[in-house]
Amino acid sequence: MGPHMRSSRRSSGRPVSFSAALLLGGAVQVAVAIAFAGASESAYRGVPTGLGLLVSVLAGVLAGPLAGILVALEGGAGFVIFVTNGQLGGWVAVVLWIVAAGVAGAVADRYRATGHERDIAHASERRARQAAESESARLAHLHNLTGRLADAVTVRDVCGALVDTAIGSLGADASGVALLSPDGAELERVAARGFPDDVLAAWSRFPADTPVMARDVIQGRSVVTVASAEEALERYPLLSSFGDGYPMGAQAAAPLLAGDELLGVLGVNFREPRRFSLEDESLLLAIGRQCGQAIERARLFEAEQRALRRASRLQEVTARLARAVTTEDAARAILRGATGAVGADAASIALASDDGRSLRVSPGLLSSGTLRLRPPFEISMNDRTVLAHVYRNGRALWIASPDEWKSRFEEGFATQGDLGRCVYAVPIVAKGEAIGALAVYFREERGKPSAEEAELISSFAHQAGVALERARAYEVEHEAAMTLQRNLMPEGTGYSATVDVDGRYLPATRGVHVGGDWYDVVDRPDGTVAFAVGDIAGHGLQAAAAMGQVRSAWRALALSMTEPNAILASLDRFAGGVDGAFFSTILTLLLDPSRNELRYASAGHPPALVIEPDGSTRFLEGGRSVPLGLPFDLPRPQAQERLGTGSILVVYTDGLVERRDEPLDRGLERLAEVASRVRAGSLTEISDGLLELVADDRHDDVALLTIGPRRPVEVFRRTFPADAHELATMRADLRTWLERSGLPTETREDVVLACTEAATNAIEHAYIGRGGDVLIAAESEDGALQVSVTDHGRWRHPRPDDSRGRGLELVRAVIGDVDVQRGEGGTTVRMRVGIP
Amino acid sequence: MRSTELATIEFGQAERATVATIGGEVDLSNADRLLDELMARVGTTPWMILDLTACAYLDSAGLRMVARVDERCRTVGAGLRVVVHPGGSIDRVLAMTRMDEVLTVDPLLRDALGAALEEVDGVEPGVEDADGGAIDP
Numbered sequence: 001m002g003p004h005m006r007s008s009r010r011s012s013g014r015p016v017s018f019s020a021a022l023l024l025g026g027a028v029q030v031a032v033a034i035a036f037a038g039a040s041e042s043a044y045r046g047v048p049t050g051l052g053l054l055v056s057v058l059a060g061v062l063a064g065p066l067a068g069i070l071v072a073l074e075g076g077a078g079f080v081i082f083v084t085n086g087q088l089g090g091w092v093a094v095v096l097w098i099v100a101a102g103v104a105g106a107v108a109d110r111y112r113a114t115g116h117e118r119d120i121a122h123a124s125e126r127r128a129r130q131a132a133e134s135e136s137a138r139l140a141h142l143h144n145l146t147g148r149l150a151d152a153v154t155v156r157d158v159c160g161a162l163v164d165t166a167i168g169s170l171g172a173d174a175s176g177v178a179l180l181s182p183d184g185a186e187l188e189r190v191a192a193r194g195f196p197d198d199v200l201a202a203w204s205r206f207p208a209d210t211p212v213m214a215r216d217v218i219q220g221r222s223v224v225t226v227a228s229a230e231e232a233l234e235r236y237p238l239l240s241s242f243g244d245g246y247p248m249g250a251q252a253a254a255p256l257l258a259g260d261e262l263l264g265v266l267g268v269n270f271r272e273p274r275r276f277s278l279e280d281e282s283l284l285l286a287i288g289r290q291c292g293q294a295i296e297r298a299r300l301f302e303a304e305q306r307a308l309r310r311a312s313r314l315q316e317v318t319a320r321l322a323r324a325v326t327t328e329d330a331a332r333a334i335l336r337g338a339t340g341a342v343g344a345d346a347a348s349i350a351l352a353s354d355d356g357r358s359l360r361v362s363p364g365l366l367s368s369g370t371l372r373l374r375p376p377f378e379i380s381m382n383d384r385t386v387l388a389h390v391y392r393n394g395r396a397l398w399i400a401s402p403d404e405w406k407s408r409f410e411e412g413f414a415t416q417g418d419l420g421r422c423v424y425a426v427p428i429v430a431k432g433e434a435i436g437a438l439a440v441y442f443r444e445e446r447g448k449p450s451a452e453e454a455e456l457i458s459s460f461a462h463q464a465g466v467a468l469e470r471a472r473a474y475e476v477e478h479e480a481a482m483t484l485q486r487n488l489m490p491e492g493t494g495y496s497a498t499v500d501v502d503g504r505y506l507p508a509t510r511g512v513h514v515g516g517d518w519y520d521v522v523d524r525p526d527g528t529v530a531f532a533v534g535d536i537a538g539h540g541l542q543a544a545a546a547m548g549q550v551r552s553a554w555r556a557l558a559l560s561m562t563e564p565n566a567i568l569a570s571l572d573r574f575a576g577g578v579d580g581a582f583f584s585t586i587l588t589l590l591l592d593p594s595r596n597e598l599r600y601a602s603a604g605h606p607p608a609l610v611i612e613p614d615g616s617t618r619f620l621e622g623g624r625s626v627p628l629g630l631p632f633d634l635p636r637p638q639a640q641e642r643l644g645t646g647s648i649l650v651v652y653t654d655g656l657v658e659r660r661d662e663p664l665d666r667g668l669e670r671l672a673e674v675a676s677r678v679r680a681g682s683l684t685e686i687s688d689g690l691l692e693l694v695a696d697d698r699h700d701d702v703a704l705l706t707i708g709p710r711r712p713v714e715v716f717r718r719t720f721p722a723d724a725h726e727l728a729t730m731r732a733d734l735r736t737w738l739e740r741s742g743l744p745t746e747t748r749e750d751v752v753l754a755c756t757e758a759a760t761n762a763i764e765h766a767y768i769g770r771g772g773d774v775l776i777a778a779e780s781e782d783g784a785l786q787v788s789v790t791d792h793g794r795w796r797h798p799r800p801d802d803s804r805g806r807g808l809e810l811v812r813a814v815i816g817d818v819d820v821q822r823g824e825g826g827t828t829v830r831m832r833v834g835i836p
Numbered sequence: 837m838r839s840t841e842l843a844t845i846e847f848g849q850a851e852r853a854t855v856a857t858i859g860g861e862v863d864l865s866n867a868d869r870l871l872d873e874l875m876a877r878v879g880t881t882p883w884m885i886l887d888l889t890a891c892a893y894l895d896s897a898g899l900r901m902v903a904r905v906d907e908r909c910r911t912v913g914a915g916l917r918v919v920v921h922p923g924g925s926i927d928r929v930l931a932m933t934r935m936d937e938v939l940t941v942d943p944l945l946r947d948a949l950g951a952a953l954e955e956v957d958g959v960e961p962g963v964e965d966a967d968g969g970a971i972d973p
Contacts, residue, residue, distance in 0.1 A: 724865035724897075728842050729892065730887070749925050756895050760864045806933060807896040813932035 006490070141169035145287055149294040155179070157190035158298050162256075162266060162291040167193060169283060172268040175246040179264035179295070179340040180218070182451065186212060187264065194269070200672035204726060212236055213253040214265040221262060221557070223281040225252040228273035250274035252305045254284035258292035306452065307552030328362075330471045334438065334464040335364035337372045341460065342453045344440035346419040349428070350379070350387040351436040351468060351518070357381055359388060359436060363419060377415075385412025390425040390437040396458070398448045399423040416441070424449050426458050430465035438464055448583070496521050496529050498593050498719075499707055502683035505700040506655070506694060516543040518551045518704035519655040527594060530558035530567075533585035533651040533705050535605065537627070546580035550628075554588065564588045564601035565638035568625065575628035582629035591707065592620060596645060603628050606654055606664075611679045613646040613687075617672040628777055650675060650687065655702035656693060667693075672812035683708050716778040722767040722791065727756055730776060737778065741785055742835050748812040750780070751787060751833060758789035758829040766793025766827055785833045792826035842866050845873055852954045853883035855945065859890035862898035871901040878905060879912040883952040886933070886947050887919045894926045899935055906939060915947040916940065 047524040083113025148161035159177040164177040178187040188205045209215055213236060216224045226232040229248040232239055239248065247269035256264040266288050331349045338347040345366055350359040362376040381388050385410050390397050399405045402421050406413045420441030428436040438461040449457065501521050516536035524530055532554050536543040545612075553574045557567045567588050577583040587605035591598050600608065600620060604627030607619040622639025626632065643649070650671075659668030670693060678689030683706045694702050716737040731752050738748040756778050762774045778787040808829075812818050817832040843860035854877050862870060878884055886902065888894060894902075902918065909916040920926045922943045930936040942948035 711954055724863065727863045727865055728861055731863075746925075746928075752893070753895055753925070753929065756893075759895055760895065761866060806899065810899075810929065810933060811897050814928075 007559075010189065018192060035126060141165060141283060141292060142286055144168070145290060151292065153298060154302060155295050155298045156190055158291055158294040161194045161294075162287060164190045165450055166266060166268045168282070168646075169287070170252075170268055171270075173271045174269040176267050177264060177291075178206075178214060178267075179256070180262065186207060190264070194247065195433065197242060198730055199242055199246055201802060211238055213251060213267060215546045216251045217255050217265045218262060221250060221255050221257070222286050223254045223276075225276040225281070226250060227275050231612065247271045249274065250662065251275055252280070252284060253287040254281075256288045256292040256295065258289075258296040261292075261296075263292050263295050273602065292489075303452075309821055322501075330464065330467040331362045332364065332373060333428050334460055334467070335362070335373070337463075338362070338438060338457060338460045339366050339371065339433070341456045342424075342440055343448060344420070344424075344443075345443040345495040346441040348387060348389060348416065348419070348439045348441075349436065350438075351428075352391065352434070353378075354383070359391060361387060363416065369464075381413075383411050384409050385416070386423050386425045387412065387439055390427050391434055393428070394427045394434050396424070396426045396454060400448065401445060421445050424454070424457060426454075426461045428461045428465045428468070430469040435465055435468065437461075485816060496523050496531075496707075498523055498527060498529050499530070499591060499709060500683050502687045502700070502706040504687050504704040505703075506698070508655075508698055508701045512621065516547060517655065517701045518547045519651070519703045519705040520551055520555060521707075522555055522560075522703070524559060525645060526562075528562070528590055528592045529707075530588070530590050531651070531705060532558065532586055532588040533605070533653060533709060534584060535653045535703070536580060537583040537585075542580040542673055547576050548586070549578050550581050550584060550586070554586070562590060563638060564590055564599050565636040566621070568601050568603050568628075568636045568638075572628050572630075583627045583652075584629065585627045589649070589651070591643075591649070593709070596647070598641040598643055598649070599638055600641070601625070601636055603636070605670070606652065606657060609650040609652075609675055610641070611648040611650065611675050612644050615676045616645075617676050619672070637741065637779075646709055648679060648683070648706060650686075651705045651707075652690075653701070653703045655698065655700035656690065658700065660699075704747070718777075719773050719774070719775045722763045722772045722774050722793070724760070724763055725775075727759060727763075730759065731756055734776065741778075741780060743833065744783065744836065747833060750832070751785065754811045754815045754818075754831055755787060755789055757811045758831075759791075761791060761829075762789065762791035762827065763806045766791040768793070780835065783835050785835055787831045787833070788828055790826060790828040794826075795822075843870060844869055847873075847877060848965055849881070850949070852881055853885055853949060854881040855885045855887055856951070857887040857890060859892075861893035862891060863893065863895055864897040865934070867897040867901040870898075871904055872903070874905045875908060878908045879914055883915045883917065884909055885917045885919065885948045885952060887944065887948075888926050889921055889924075889945065891926060894929060896933075898957065899933060902939065903935070915952065917942055917952060919943070919948050920946045927938065932969075 041232040107275065120561070143166040148165065149158060152161050156779040159179070163175040164179050166172060172194075174192070176189060176192035176195060178189045180187055185208055186205055187208050187210075189200070189203060192200055208422040213224050213226070226235060227250050232248060239246070242248065248292060249270040249272045251267065251269050253265055253267040255262055255353050256266055258476055266284065268284070293445065300661050323762055332353075334349055335347040338344065346364065348361055348363040350361045352359055357380065359379050359381060360376050361379055363374040364371045365374065368373075379385055379388055381391060385396060385407070386399060389409065399408070400422055402413070404415065405423060418438075420443045422442040422445055423439050424442075425437055425439035427434045428438055436551055438457065440457060462572050468825055489719040503519050503521070505517065505519070513522055517534070518536075519533040520532070521529065521531040534547070534550060534554070536547045536550065550571065553571060554567065557570050561567050561570070568586070571586065571588075575584055583604075585602075585606075587600065587602045587608060589598060589600040589608065598620075607621050610618050610620060610648060612618075612651065620639065620641055622641075623637050625636045626634055652671075654664075657666060657671050659667060671690065674690055674693060675686070678686050681689065686708075687706045691702070716734060718730055718733055733747065734755055738751060741748065743751070755778075759776065762772075766772070772791060775790040776787070777790075778785060780786075808820070815831040815833060821828045821830070841860075843858055843862050845859075845865050846857045848855035848857070854878065856874055858870065874886070876882075884905065886905065891898075906916050917940045918930075918943045920930065927936070927941075930939065930941065940951075941953065
């Protein structure tokens with residue numbers, strides 16, 4: 001505590017009444033003495049001596065006690081007269097006087113003692129009463145204030161209530177509250193009443209060491225008062241600059257304390273001079289303390305509100321960042337968060353290149369609430385820019401004005417100077433290493449961001465670091481997974497020699513949901529076709545790798561096993577040993593195209609869709625069991641279907657039908673609707689139509705396999721028994737296929753003829769009616785049509801006398817480029833026709 | 837499609853000529869059956885006219901059939917005329933195999949019939965060669 005300054009001290013000590021009694025007693029004594037002297041002289045002349053004696057005695061007796069009151073000080077003077085007269089009466093009077101004086105003295109002493117005690121008693125009683133009165137008044141004020149503070153939510157509310165209470169309780173003309181800045185350097189006026197506007201305007205914020213009463217309050221942590229304008233001006237000359245409107249009378253100022261912490265200063269002003277009582281001071285201290293606590297509470301509340309807002313902003317940004325997969329997305333989320341959080345008008349994010357020598361800057365400008373990204377550009381880490389500086393130094397930086405900006409970071413100002421007038425920039429750190437910088441720009445000049453704002457921006461920068469690192473990792477992994485997926489899942493058609501197949505794979509465009517989905521088709525030696533579609537539960541590289549393993553396993557199993565449920569059972573055991581294959585789903589099917597018979601089993605996979613030639617659709621709901629890799633030994637059922645001729649099968653992964661905001665059934669319905677609409681097209685067209693169900697922006701990858709009866713497309717492959725009766729069908733198919741080959745009609749017919757000739761040769765000379773297969777394959781390649789006819793029989797030369805064997809001559813005649821390879825395993829005739 | 841439907845064969849009988857009209861496609865699967873039917877008619881008239889204008893496809897198996905009929909006709913002293921669309925696929929097949937040099941080919945049935953009926957009066961069938969000149973000096 002500093003020196004206790006008190007401008008007025010109330011007098012204390014003996015009661016006033018006792019001094020007055022002394023004076024009165026003195027006056028009475030002098031008067032009686034004079035009267036007594038006069039009366040005794042006249043008594044000696046005319047009045048009998050006895051009477052004179054009586055008067056003397058009475059006067060003495062009466063005067064004695066009165067004189068006794070005077071104690072010994074003034075007492076004796078008058079009575080000396082009697083003694084000097086030398087009369088008996090005088091001596092008697094003296095004796096009596098002495099006795100009376102002694103008695104009176106004692107009585108007077110006694111009286112004085114009791115009177116003093118009574119005086120003291122009276123005084124303390126009075127004080128107690130006054131104290132009780134002021135205590136009750138103070139309690140009333142405090143009570144009133146307490147009521148108002150209960151309703152006050154913000155610091156401003158609290159201070160408003162404080163000002164009103166100070167004015168009301170003291171009858172002041174004006175009052176104001178100023179709060180200390182967090183660093184204690186400044187005072188900011190929060191509430192005021194009764195002061196002229198010009199003073200309010202000039203004194204909204206001022207240094208805490210300004211020589212006014214507030215400074216003394218802050219230093220002394222106690223109440224400071226001045227009783228008059230003169231005293232005020234003498235002690236605080238600065239007040240002379242205040243205009244006429246300022247209540248320049250008595251003034252008092254009190255600290256606002258919360259515990260030991262000084263929050264600010266309360267001031268009260270009177271137009272007239274006034275002395276402040278102890279009670280006044282106590283009252284000011286008490287309401288100051290009460291409001292100090294209320295301010296602290298309100299600040300906590302406001303901080304909590306800010307923390308909530310901040311948390312929700314952070315949460316918002318975090319959520320956005322979680323969705324952000326590319327560094328571009330992440331930058332956008334950060335810029336939006338950073339500008340919104342501190343009310344900035346623009347923000348830039350700079351990311352270091354891999355070698356750390358340059359920074360890629362993405363600026364974003366808020367314009368009517370929406371963030372517009374400017375095209376990113378590169379700067380060198382050594383450039384004179386705020387971002388490069390902060391990136392190099394690793395410390396936050398505040399640039400308060402364009403002048404400062406321009407003088408310190410000329411290059412940066414040249415390119416970014418239009419984003420605002422003030423800049424606050426922080427480094428972006430990931431794993432302890434600076435990877436860039438984040439800057440926010442303010443169009444209006446303003447104070448340095450508060451500790452809280454700085455913390456908020458720093459936390460955005462931290463989040464940015466994490467998110468950008470992750471986004472980079474995502475981009476790398478996404479790319480790797482895509483590459484792996486592409487290698488594992490070659491796209492295209494014609495996987496089967498027996499049926500037409502159109503397989504599609506669409507990777508996810510967002511997130512690392514790539515690599516889990518697959519399909520495959522295997523032509524089995526018995527003429528059936530096995531195909532499957534599956535979904536590995538995980539995503540990313542691991543899923544892509546697991547997919548490769550499961551798919552290979554399925555291929556091996558599908559070649560050796562005919563029953564889909566047996567394939568599933570084996571895969572189930574296999575999946576248990578493959579990382580990432582747990583809970584994979586798969587639908588495996590076996591189609592016998594010659595009988596249009598289908599057997600299938602599903603391990604937790606969405607059902608296959610059948611599109612009948614009449615356009616009706618149905619899902620194959622049978623043969624269902626749980627996904628792979630579960631530790632249960634549950635049965636793996638399978639189901640069997642007979643398909644109508646020309647039916648088309650659609651198998652897919654859930655990415656095709658699943659949407660996050662609706663049940664799976666709706667997705668299946670939609671698939672069926674679209675399927676029946678696009679069924680008339682080729683498989684390629686059907687697949688294209690179905691894939692329109694999938695959004696361009698998707699979180700999941702999609703595998704789709706469409707299987708239909710053999711239709712010639714780019715590749716023609718036909719295996720048929722070495723039976724002359726198959727030739728016509730073969731020719732018909734080949735003709736149909738050739739219609740799309742781009743060859744002129746005549747050449748197409750030549751090809752048909754050549755193929756028939758070669759096949760005829762195979763039937764007649766290779767197999768000689770003993771049966772076997774002839775394979776005809778044709779495909780367009782490098783601007784030519786390659787056709788081959790293959791048999792597995794043993795060639796016999798035609799008898800010389802037979803016209804048989806003329807076929808090959810014919811082949812050579814119609815097709816210029818013919819190559820015949822004969823071997824123990826059979827004969828292949830290869831023909832090549834240029835496509836004009 | 838079976839061979840029975842793959843190709844059709846119809847016979848028309850004129851006074852001195854038998855007209856066999858083959859439609860559809862002729863290949864290994866049906867050439868022998870067609871050949872049997874044709875052979876049954878060879879020799880019933882001085883002329884056999886094989887009308888292939890309605891035939892969409894004919895390969896070496898079909899040519900062999902034609903060659904057999906031709907051979908048979910020559911044996912029995914009958915004449916064979918083959919009618920094909922000039923420039924059509926069968927015409928081309930005949931040309932490529934040089935069979936057009938062995939057979940008498942007419943672009944229209946009318947031409948074939950006309951020639952056959954004309955020749956009945958003058959030249960005996962079977963002695964006229966592809967050049968139209970007499971074989972005998």
